[in-house]
Amino acid sequence: MKKFKIQICLLGYQRYLDKIEKLQNYSSKLFEVTNCIVIKQLPPCDLEWGYSDNCINQLLTSSNIDNSNVDLCLCFIDNPIEYNYFTRDLSEFDSKTVLCSFYQVETIFDEQNIDIFNYIHGIILNEIVQIATLHKVNEDYFLHDDTRNCLFDMCGLKKDIAIKYGVPSLCPSCIAKIESTAVDKEFVPLLNKEFKSFKKALFYRIIDFVKERPILSIIITFISTIIINILSSFLYELLNFIL
Numbered sequence: 592m593k594k595f596k597i598q599i600c601l602l603g604y605q606r607y608l609d610k611i612e613k614l615q616n617y618s619s620k621l622f623e624v625t626n627c628i629v630i631k632q633l634p635p636c637d638l639e640w641g642y643s644d645n646c647i648n649q650l651l652t653s654s655n656i657d658n659s660n661v662d663l664c665l666c667f668i669d670n671p672i673e674y675n676y677f678t679r680d681l682s683e684f685d686s687k688t689v690l691c692s693f694y695q696v697e698t699i700f701d702e703q704n705i706d707i708f709n710y711i712h713g714i715i716l717n718e719i720v721q722i723a724t725l726h727k728v729n730e731d732y733f734l735h736d737d738t739r740n741c742l743f744d745m746c747g748l749k750k751d752i753a754i755k756y757g758v759p760s761l762c763p764s765c766i767a768k769i770e771s772t773a774v775d776k777e778f779v780p781l782l783n784k785e786f787k788s789f790k791k792a793l794f795y796r797i798i799d800f801v802k803e804r805p806i807l808s809i810i811i812t813f814i815s816t817i818i819i820n821i822l823s824s825f826l827y828e829l830l831n832f833i834l
């Protein structure tokens with residue numbers, strides 16, 4: 592199966608350049624980042640401290656952004672965007688450009704100890720599904736209002752983005768929609784494989800375990816302490832016997 596080619600476009604000041612760099616070096620069987628464009632200076636905000644689709648469309652047009660050699664173009668910005676969404680399809684610009692905002696994501700992800708890279712990676716998989724099935728970005732085709740821990744949860748409650756991209760999956764109705772198109776048979780299994788790479792670092796998984804099962808954690812700690820005590824006494828006796 593061919594890899595989807597992605598162009599990254601960084602708009603204005605970027606706090607997560609290390610994550611973008613990680614993405615550029617990321618090895619995936621589904622996609623590859625072929626180019627990264629930087630537009631350092633942004634026009635004045637036209638939606639309080641944020642930007643409308645129209646304003647970003649004009650910026651991309653005046654910057655001569657060319658997507659002819661890629662399947663998808665993702666533009667990352669720190670400011671809020673129209674309707675305070677996480678992503679906006681810029682269909683007025685072309686059928687493969689998406690504006691992605693980091694606004695409020697860090698706060699939500701920090702609370703759940705989720706790496707911000709999950710957000711970037713998750714958006715890419717979300718958009719790739721649209722390109723693979725519809726040959727254009729049109730998230731509305733897949734989105735559902737309720738939260739199902741699915742790549743196409745609407746996240747009307749913004750904090751649900753941590754569920755959507757914590758360790759994402761596909762709900763049965765989204766899988767059915769994908770499989771009803773002429774998409775490659777390898778596509779869904781490869782997506783599921785990518786989802787497995789989203790797990791948290793071991794340290795944070797231990798913290799989550801303790802938070803979710805405090806009594807069991809105390810019991811495990813208690814039993815572990817007894818076992819360590821028995822083992823250390825045994826070792827002490829053994830050393831005494833040998834020496």
Ligand SMILES: [Zn+2]
Nearest residue numbers: 741743762765
């Ligand atoms: Zn779904």
